[in-house]
Amino acid sequence: MIKSSVEKLSDVIGFEIGTSDDVSQSNLLNGFCRGLNNSILQKSDLDMQLCYIAEKLDKNAENLLINLSEFIKIKNK
Incomplete structure (x- = not known):
């Protein structure tokens, strides 16, 4: 590629x-x-791509995204 x-x-x-x-x-x-x-128009393909991305994240990225996700959940309550 x-x-x-x-x-x-x-x-x-x-x-x-x-x-x-x-x-x-x-x-x-x-x-x-x-x-x-x-x-990526198919949900199953998007889910697979997200899985591939998650496998390649380092701990800093994982922790930050988990924390960001928590703030998004709080904001949307």
Whole structure:
């Protein structure tokens, strides 16, 4: 697979946005989620992709996403 320049820089871009403000961070997550939802139309395929992503996360990413998920649950009550 030929990787685009953005794919090659995804870790660096993620780190830079991670040190940015909440607006940039939420824009990154919103864009990522929009791209995933628009490119994978079958729920079973999306579930499989999420499984693949989860398998490759490091502990820092796992913990942050778990905590973010908890805040989302509280916000939506």
